[in-house]
Amino acid sequence: METYATLAGRYDQWNLSVAGQFQQDVVLAEVGGLAGRTVLDVGCGTGFYSRLWAAQGADRVVGVDLSAEMIAIAKSVPGEIEYLLGDATRGAQDGRFDLVTAMWLVNHAETRADLDAMLKGFAVAGDDLLLVTANADADWNVLSTQDRRFGVQQHPNGPAVDGRQPYEATIFYDGGSFSFQSGSWATDVLIEGLHAAGYDTVRRIAATGRDVPTELADRPPFMILRAS
Numbered sequence: 001m002e003t004y005a006t007l008a009g010r011y012d013q014w015n016l017s018v019a020g021q022f023q024q025d026v027v028l029a030e031v032g033g034l035a036g037r038t039v040l041d042v043g044c045g046t047g048f049y050s051r052l053w054a055a056q057g058a059d060r061v062v063g064v065d066l067s068a069e070m071i072a073i074a075k076s077v078p079g080e081i082e083y084l085l086g087d088a089t090r091g092a093q094d095g096r097f098d099l100v101t102a103m104w105l106v107n108h109a110e111t112r113a114d115l116d117a118m119l120k121g122f123a124v125a126g127d128d129l130l131l132v133t134a135n136a137d138a139d140w141n142v143l144s145t146q147d148r149r150f151g152v153q154q155h156p157n158g159p160a161v162d163g164r165q166p167y168e169a170t171i172f173y174d175g176g177s178f179s180f181q182s183g184s185w186a187t188d189v190l191i192e193g194l195h196a197a198g199y200d201t202v203r204r205i206a207a208t209g210r211d212v213p214t215e216l217a218d219r220p221p222f223m224i225l226r227a228s
């Protein structure tokens with residue numbers, strides 16, 4: 001298994017995969033245009049979604065990530081986006097934003113304390129949150145055997161602790177694959193945590209839209225929540 005320090009240059013193979021593009025379509029349909037809005041992208045990685053927010057017309061986009069290697073890749077793409085090194089368990093970022101996004105970040109919170117700290121940091125940074133993470137309600141038998149052409153398989157690899165099931169994610173692409181450690185928080189833990197952080201409303205966004213194989217549409221590897 002690898003860490004972001006070594007896989008940073010290949011990470012976007014996930015975002016470009018069939019499942020990753022499916023996720024992107026659902027997310028963009030949910031978020032819509034961002035003209036006049038400010039966006040904080042926490043756990044921004046290579047900036048793939050930060051750039052999408054800018055392309056949606058956002059006035060200002062700030063991306064924050066723990067990994068210097070991911071931030072270096074994000075910064076190598078010309079544009080107006082501000083990228084910062086930061087740990088989301090210690091607060092998301094100074095200031096208030098119209099939209100806070102956390103795409104595949106909370107799956108890296110290994111304890112409830114870290115999860116709650118992240119969720120609280122999001123709420124402090126803004127009232128409108130889009131959160132994408134592992135689909136806790138999908139069947140592991142499906143997630144671990146999904147067609148490699150979709151781009152990802154998720155294999156549970158340890159006992160669930162405190163509502164988090166650890167798993168190994170493997171990303172497949174033309175010419176290779178890479179694996180990294182992640183974790184799937186139970187949906188009710190996430191929803192309760194979001195309410196405890198201060199959000200009144202939490203909605204689950206249905207994964208529909210793109211014409212994808214039924215196997216993927218019915219059991220997507222991702223879950224999308226919108227909190228306000």
Ligand SMILES: C[S@@+](CC[C@H](N)C(=O)[O-])C[C@H]1O[C@@H](n2cnc3c(N)ncnc32)[C@H](O)[C@@H]1O
Nearest residue numbers: 043044045065066067070087088089103104108
């Ligand atoms: C699965 S990647 C997702 C990257 C990006 N959001 C995307 O969807 O393309 C998770 C990212 O979260 C970052 N990360 C993990 N723990 C973090 C923390 N405590 N604070 C900030 N970023 C963190 C990792 O460095 C990595 O770039």
